[in-house]
Amino acid sequence: MKLANGIDVDSIVPENELEEEIIEDIKAGRTKEVITRCPPEPSGYWHIAHAKAWTIDFDTAIKFGGKTYLRMDDTNPVKEEGEFSDSYMDDLAWLGYKPYKLVFASEAYFDDIYKIAEQMILDGKAYVCELSAEEVSATRGTLTEPGKESPYRNRTPEENLKLFHDMRDGKFADGKATLRAKIDMAHPNMNMRDPVMYRVLRAEHYKLGNKWCIYPMYDFAHPMEDALEGVTYSLCSMEFRDHRPLYDWFIENGWKKPFAPKQREFSRLTIENVLIGKRYLKQLVKEGYVNGWDDPRFPTLVGVRRRGYTANAIKQFVKSTGWGNVLEVTVPYSALEYYVREDLNKIATRAMVVLDPLKVVITNLEKSEEIEIENNPNDENSGKHKAVFGKEIYIEREDFSLNPPPKYNRLVEGGIVRLKGAYIIKCNKAVLDKDGNVDHLECEYLPETKSGEDNSGIKCKGTIHFVSKDNCFKVTIRQFKNLIKEEYKNPAKALSEGTAISEILEPNSLIETTALAENFLKDAKVEDKFQFMRKGYYCVDKDSTKDNLIFNSTISLKDGFKPNK
């Protein structure tokens, strides 16, 4: 069986219940084309958890050759700010998604939604209620007791229509009237107890200005927007489960046409040790704990992108957490890191950078020699780049030890170690300064051990990286620790329980240092990703200047060194 776009449904392997349902719908002729919608509310910056929703919205449609509308669900003028409504396009493009069309619900659908409301009034399905917000709340009942019907519930359709027009025409002050759906005040599902469809609200809408003084509520507007747009599957997070009966009620009593969009729900994603609540992130930006919404320590998409995480890693990660069938799934941060390393390992160019230099003099070397470094040993096509082995070089201070721990296979006095891509060297002497610290090393190289041409038979346990004095330059390194202290697995909960935000933050989560990088890195551009061999993955930060290249530490390499085993 083929879809209109030529895709053979029988060749599609469903990966979750929704996809199974879609296949059934297609086979039964209920669905001709899979259309989804991605509805970010333009009121904040997008983070990793949003990426899960977007991935589901887009990938579900892509899998069936369908399309996805990007829809600004801007039904509340007091929450939405134009300031925030732009970055989603960049984020989406970064993730590799292209919306079929961008629509602003306010501009595109408010008129139609209004007309549907009028018809529902005429059908006796909606009424204008003049109870105050407090009174509505007081008459809603409780979880275990039914609510009371509004005294305005039995007005005639004609009366309701006139009053609704009065609402639209500004004859009611804010909060003085609402349009309510006439369902059932005793319904066990609280959402069905005559929910508000429209409220009177005088606020400047960032798109429509003061065109309206009434705004539809999400529960009413969303199913109507879906229906008007032809969305077949409206995917949202699990907390809307209880709203589904209402969604279906509005489709049946408001939309009334045979085509019915379906709301289906997936689990929200949360990550241990990551603070994701918008209002907290806002506070951190405002109070200067971080340097803006794209701070590399932030879980925002612009943040992780600047940190050096790849779009592919983010997508693979969110997919790995599944569709879910509970409110939210919580996964450890290491699950995310796995996908970041996996992707970077494939694409990052290898380079030698010494973060904490220790000078080494190669006493028996006359002149500098050119060497070659593989750009990526896991990728045959990545090529090599040139580096230099010189008389004066720098190695990582931690790669030499006067008192080596067990199993230490780096340099020790009298010992040997291989310099990556160059020769094996032997340490003859550690020269100490007046405080007893190692000032520099005097080593000799073993000429017959050149990398790739070594027939000496000399066995050497360790290999370390280095840079030569005449082939390196100084760069700035930004090392990050997790913003949130390790012990706060659920920082939002700690905050909601009254813990101060300053208490849960890791002190010194940003440390700026300098390092010596091989000259090869001089041409690096913003967002270029590298593996500093034996250290970790780094990418060029946008703060870099011509004279000061800044690298963000994306993530360290795994360290399997176990001195005690």
Add this chain to the structure above:
RNA sequence: AGGGGUGUAGCCAAGUGGUAAGGCACUGGAUUUUGAUUCCAGCAUUCGUAGGUUCAAGUCCUGCCACCCCUGCCA
């Protein structure tokens, strides 16, 4: 007896009556000119719990327990 949802390893998660996939994490070991990568092996005698049906139950039935969501004119 408000309604809805969920219980499978430290975490995520397949499983749709036929004898517990996979991934993360972890632990061994092999390879390695990155202590990375890669590879190989180990990691639930049992699926919240107590019964029941069945030749056979994580899957079906009944009771119980635990956790999550719902009382905005937010989305």
